[in-house]
Amino acid sequence: MLLNNQHNNSTNHxxxxxxxxNSSPNSLVADSxxxxxxxxxxxxxxxxxxxxxxxxxxxxxxxxxxxTRPFGRQMxxxxxREGASLTIQGPSGERLAAVKESLVRSGVDERxxxxxxxxxxxxxxxxxxxxxxxxxxxxIDALIVSVDLISDSTEHSxxxxxxxxxxxxLVYLSSLLVKxxxxxxxxxxxxxxxLPKTAMAAQWHAISRSALAGWVANSAQMFGPKGIRINGxxxxxxxxxxxxxQAKNEDEQQNLCSSAVNALRRPGTLEEIGQVALxxxxxxxxxxxxxxVISADGGTNGx
Numbered sequence: 001m002l003l004n005n006q007h008n009n010s011t012n013h014x015x016x017x018x019x020x021x022n023s024s025p026n027s028l029v030a031d032s033x034x035x036x037x038x039x040x041x042x043x044x045x046x047x048x049x050x051x052x053x054x055x056x057x058x059x060x061x062x063x064x065x066x067x068t069r070p071f072g073r074q075m076x077x078x079x080x081r082e083g084a085s086l087t088i089q090g091p092s093g094e095r096l097a098a099v100k101e102s103l104v105r106s107g108v109d110e111r112x113x114x115x116x117x118x119x120x121x122x123x124x125x126x127x128x129x130x131x132x133x134x135x136x137x138x139x140i141d142a143l144i145v146s147v148d149l150i151s152d153s154t155e156h157s158x159x160x161x162x163x164x165x166x167x168x169x170l171v172y173l174s175s176l177l178v179k180x181x182x183x184x185x186x187x188x189x190x191x192x193x194x195l196p197k198t199a200m201a202a203q204w205h206a207i208s209r210s211a212l213a214g215w216v217a218n219s220a221q222m223f224g225p226k227g228i229r230i231n232g233x234x235x236x237x238x239x240x241x242x243x244x245x246q247a248k249n250e251d252e253q254q255n256l257c258s259s260a261v262n263a264l265r266r267p268g269t270l271e272e273i274g275q276v277a278l279x280x281x282x283x284x285x286x287x288x289x290x291x292x293v294i295s296a297d298g299g300t301n302g303x
Contacts, residue, residue: 056282058083061137063129065120065173066146068095070240070270071191075144077103078274079281084141085112087133089125093117121165126173130180140180142281145170147192147212167211174230178223185227189280190216191273192234209234213293220291229290231280236297237267263299272296 062079066072068090076088080103090096096115104110114136118125133140147166174188181187192212216232223230276296280286 055083056284057278060084060141061087061133061139062281063087063089063133063140063143063177064146065089065129065144067115068092068099069146070238071235071273072144072146073099074270074274075146075191075277077106078271078278079144080108080113081106082278085137087114087116087129087136089116089118089120089129091117091119121169123169123172126169126176129173130176134180139184140177141184141186141283143173143177143181143186143188144277144281145173145188145190147190163211166208167215170215174219174223178226178228181223181228182226185283187229187231187281187283187286188219189277190230190232191277192232216293217291224290229280229286231286231289231291232293233273233276233280234293234295234297235268235273236262236295236300238270238273239267240270262297266298268296268298 057079060079060083062084064072064076064079064086067076067088072088072090076086076099080086088096088099090099096117100110100113100115114132116125116128116132118128130140147170170190177186177188190212192209212232216230220230273296276294280289280294
């Protein structure tokens with residue numbers, strides 16, 4: 001879950017990606033001859049802001065879905081500043097162009113970024129993500145998928161959205177990635193938000209969390225023999241730099257924060273979630289971790 005914090009400047013210090021902005025929402029950036037194995041020249045700002053994973057993701061190719069949303073955008077920033085080549089996806093070409101504008105200012109080479117506009121429920125989008133990534137970069141090392149599991153509805157439409165859209169697309173996309181990820185012994189990290197333990201308004205979200213955990217555990221067993229690791233992150237209350245759909249005004253945001261007490265007595269940051277994703281995607285640091293859903297929630301359980 002995300003909370004608005006207009007004064008939070010956490011993303012101002014992040015370095016990430018640059019995408020080829022095109023006003024057409026269905027457009028793709030033109031393919032470039034640059035290869036993923038060529039080490040990108042890193043600006044002083046990027047070198048300064050790189051974390052403990054410095055150099056490990058240089059030359060890696062990462063697909064990030066939902067890049068125009070808070071979690072997906074942060075994942076793009078996080079992996080981009082670590083030197084990865086990125087394929088980013090979002091439903092709106094206009095929003096992707098806005099992301100590009102802010103990220104180009106970070107000094108990241110836009111030739112290393114492939115942007116694909118399309119809905120994260122359409123099989124065609126999934127196919128383009130995989131095919132264009134291989135055409136552009138020659139390989140795929142990881143998928144960082146921002147899973148939108150939240151619905152305000154308790155009706156059957158929520159079930160249709162969850163199982164007929166979100167989870168179905170995740171299963172399809174991961175099936176397309178089996179061969180490419182097997183070649184690189186890559187990984188998948190699925191990120192979803194959490195909600196406070198309220199009444200029936202959150203019932204479909206609770207069901208969706210179980211669905212995601214089941215998918216992670218089952219897929220890890222299926223793809224593990226091929227060297228592919230699959231993990232998930234359940235996120236607690238996290239402040240974002242724009243208003244979330246779950247908190248409609250500032251008072252509601254404060255209520256959400258106070259109602260979801262955790263052991264650390266504070267909301268998390270997008271950067272903190274990014275570091276968890278970096279760890280899980282790391283081929284050296286998390287090489288023996290698979291089939292797990294990590295709760296990055298400040299210690300909500302039992303708080």
